[in-house]
Amino acid sequence: MKRASLILCGVLLVLEMLGCGLVFERQQPAREAPGTTEICLWKGDKQAAISLTFDDALLGPTQTYVQLLNARGMQGTFFVPTDWIDNPDAEIKDYANVDVDHGTWADWRAFAAHGHEIASHTHTHPHLAELESEDVIREELNLPKQILERELAPLRCLTIGFPYGSSDERVQRIAADYYIAGRAPQGINAARPPDFFAIKRLGPRSNTALTTMTGWMDEAIAECGWLMVTFHGIDGVAWEPLSRERFIQFLDSVQNRREMLWVAPFVSVVKYIKEREDARVSDVSVDAEKITFQLTDDLPDDIYNESLTLITYVPQAWTRVLVMQGKNWQRVDVSRDDEATYVLYEAVPDQGHVRIRPIRYIDK
Numbered sequence: 001m002k003r004a005s006l007i008l009c010g011v012l013l014v015l016e017m018l019g020c021g022l023v024f025e026r027q028q029p030a031r032e033a034p035g036t037t038e039i040c041l042w043k044g045d046k047q048a049a050i051s052l053t054f055d056d057a058l059l060g061p062t063q064t065y066v067q068l069l070n071a072r073g074m075q076g077t078f079f080v081p082t083d084w085i086d087n088p089d090a091e092i093k094d095y096a097n098v099d100v101d102h103g104t105w106a107d108w109r110a111f112a113a114h115g116h117e118i119a120s121h122t123h124t125h126p127h128l129a130e131l132e133s134e135d136v137i138r139e140e141l142n143l144p145k146q147i148l149e150r151e152l153a154p155l156r157c158l159t160i161g162f163p164y165g166s167s168d169e170r171v172q173r174i175a176a177d178y179y180i181a182g183r184a185p186q187g188i189n190a191a192r193p194p195d196f197f198a199i200k201r202l203g204p205r206s207n208t209a210l211t212t213m214t215g216w217m218d219e220a221i222a223e224c225g226w227l228m229v230t231f232h233g234i235d236g237v238a239w240e241p242l243s244r245e246r247f248i249q250f251l252d253s254v255q256n257r258r259e260m261l262w263v264a265p266f267v268s269v270v271k272y273i274k275e276r277e278d279a280r281v282s283d284v285s286v287d288a289e290k291i292t293f294q295l296t297d298d299l300p301d302d303i304y305n306e307s308l309t310l311i312t313y314v315p316q317a318w319t320r321v322l323v324m325q326g327k328n329w330q331r332v333d334v335s336r337d338d339e340a341t342y343v344l345y346e347a348v349p350d351q352g353h354v355r356i357r358p359i360r361y362i363d364k
């Protein structure tokens with residue numbers, strides 16, 4: 001059956017190179033017992049995750065980005081230096097951001113209303129690792145969180161992109177007092193990032209070829225990993241702007257890989273990973289009419305509320321089920337192949353018992 005797991009991904013890459021075409025085949029011969037539940041590596045049982053991120057609160061480019069993302073049902077992460085918003089007197093030292101419109105809080109509220117993450121990019125966009133005073137670093141990390149959570153209430157501000165990728169152990173330690181993750185250096189992330197305050201990213205420059213950018217995605221898919229792409233300007237505005245045409249080509253390449261890629265904001269992927277690694281299934285009860293169990297974790301529920309994708313193996317006779325958790329319910333078709341009969345669905349840790357019942361149709 002179609003299932004991405006860390007071990008399988010490695011094994012099956014070899015098979016793929018041999019051309020045997022078994023990339024998604026499940027390896028275990030035995031049929032799983034009904035009631036057995038697994039947490040998928042990525043939401044929707046996709047093979048990899050991708051986060052599209054946009055730096056420096058560039059109003060004009062963001063209007064373009066948001067329109068193009070919305071048209072494809074994608075949500076991005078926008079890193080905002082809070083001192084630059086609604087502030088004509090801001091002292092902007094970064095040459096690429098001088099004389100660029102950074103918008104008002106009303107603009108950023110409107111972008112957030114489409115489900116995009118508005119995240120911290122510090123207050124004044126300094127090279128954090130070059131600051132001597134810990135108090136100044138703390139101010140640069142704390143203030144934007146306070147401002148964003150005030151201006152965009154009730155939304156939370158839980159992630160930060162360090163300007164210029166400038167961070168060190170001291171910066172990351174202080175950042176952990178305010179955020180759940182930070183974005184810093186270059187590369188593609190493993191499915192289990194070793195350090196949530198050094199989440200890697202790759203970003204195109206104006207002359208980066210489309211094939212280079214799609215190669216990043218294909219590498220993430222091959223590794224079952226997480227690619228974060230960083231964009232700045234577009235249409236000649238700001239640092240290393242892409243042409244609109246190139247950006248659209250890239251988004252369409254993401255769209256073409258959507259079967260394999262979970263496209264989600266920075267914060268959603270961090271929550272998913274931490275919940276996936278911490279959550280456990282217990283109190284399993286199985287009979288002919290229902291499967292019930294508990295999905296719990298030890299993370300704070302006010303932050304970690306991202307739904308996990310679960311696979312539960314069900315009796316062979318079931319064809320459609322109702323999955324209920326608290327007040328939420330989903331109707332899900334049962335999937336089956338030579339080795340397993342199962343349902344794929346969403347549940348949130350610590351939100352009550354998960355109950356799965358077959359839907360039976362009465363012949364008339």
Ligand SMILES: [Zn+2]
Pocket residue numbers: 055056121125163164
């Ligand atoms: Zn920046």
